[in-house]
Amino acid sequence: MKNSPIAAKHLELNAKMADFGGWLMPIEYPKTGVIQEYNSVRTQVGVFDVSHLGKISVVGEGSLEFLNTALTNDLNRIIPGQAQYTLICNDKGGVIDDLIVYQNSASNFFLVPNASNNAAVFEVLKLTAPSQVTVSNLHEDFAVFAVQGPKSVSMLDSLGIDTDIDYMQFLNAKIGDSELIVCRTGYTGELGFEIIPSWQNAEKVWNQLMQAAEKFNGTACGLGARDILRTEMGYPLHGHEISLSISPIEASASWAVAFDKVDFTGKEVLKNQKQNGTKLKLKAILATDRAIPRKDMQVKSVSGEIVGLVTSGTFSPVLKKGIGLALINSDISKGDTVLIDVRGKDSVFEIVSLPFVPSKVR
Numbered sequence: 215m216k217n218s219p220i221a222a223k224h225l226e227l228n229a230k231m232a233d234f235g236g237w238l239m240p241i242e243y244p245k246t247g248v249i250q251e252y253n254s255v256r257t258q259v260g261v262f263d264v265s266h267l268g269k270i271s272v273v274g275e276g277s278l279e280f281l282n283t284a285l286t287n288d289l290n291r292i293i294p295g296q297a298q299y300t301l302i303c304n305d306k307g308g309v310i311d312d313l314i315v316y317q318n319s320a321s322n323f324f325l326v327p328n329a330s331n332n333a334a335v336f337e338v339l340k341l342t343a344p345s346q347v348t349v350s351n352l353h354e355d356f357a358v359f360a361v362q363g364p365k366s367v368s369m370l371d372s373l374g375i376d377t378d379i380d381y382m383q384f385l386n387a388k389i390g391d392s393e394l395i396v397c398r399t400g401y402t403g404e405l406g407f408e409i410i411p412s413w414q415n416a417e418k419v420w421n422q423l424m425q426a427a428e429k430f431n432g433t434a435c436g437l438g439a440r441d442i443l444r445t446e447m448g449y450p451l452h453g454h455e456i457s458l459s460i461s462p463i464e465a466s467a468s469w470a471v472a473f474d475k476v477d478f479t480g481k482e483v484l485k486n487q488k489q490n491g492t493k494l495k496l497k498a499i500l501a502t503d504r505a506i507p508r509k510d511m512q513v514k515s516v517s518g519e520i521v522g523l524v525t526s527g528t529f530s531p532v533l534k535k536g537i538g539l540a541l542i543n544s545d546i547s548k549g550d551t552v553l554i555d556v557r558g559k560d561s562v563f564e565i566v567s568l569p570f571v572p573s574k575v576r
Contacts, residue, residue: 275347
């Protein structure tokens, strides 16, 4: 089990810790709890330690062209100083991982995969990179902190950070004497930024962020609150909504697949799925009663036929209802109802549009 560079800070706060992709990370802090941490992000500002996320650099002449053959999205759609959501698939269209790519230049990229898949993404890129492109595993070279919520701009401004950047844009900055990357991204659906300092400066930067957060009624937040927030937005989680057996098309993520590119791994399979459809499609489900769906619960039609499986489920504090994401037969659409056995009782859920809660990232 690996630890964040600020693991000692979490233990000082008596955080409830759990395994996330082989990393011991905080789920919640007892002084606040998941719901208060969630509310802090929705109404004030919350600071997450997500240093378990992967980090990989791809550097050298031809890096852009190489990555465009490995990743589904098109890096020609962004310019230096911008980031892009994308996926890396195998030749069967299964998702090895989804990740954010930072473009420093056409020959210099910084990738942030998920913790558990960093090694797999690194190996695929390392094995397929041309000789002039260097792929480096930087997983424990950088920390990542997410500052999320409506007061995130004011909080970072108080630290001298330039926050006047567009969504998915990044810049190099400093907090005190600590150099870092600041990107207007996040995984909560709220206005926010991700702060990437060096591993060595992580504790110093965390302390400065927390001191600033307190001035704006902010708090440290665990990954329990983060999971509720991302589910309300319908953001996919690898191993849930996307996986080696769930393609981007099935996961309703075709918007991150650039079919007009000449080629990329998995293109033909995904193109066929896009043109001919798939049996299952990711859909949002909203409880009509007090039921809360959970991962791997079976979804049934009103006639009792099994038509899908829940991939993520939780209770939405703002909607005060159970919500979830599920892979369901493609012929079932928005407005239809389905049944899920929750604690021995068939509860009715409605198929609705995403996001459950309006996005405020822009």
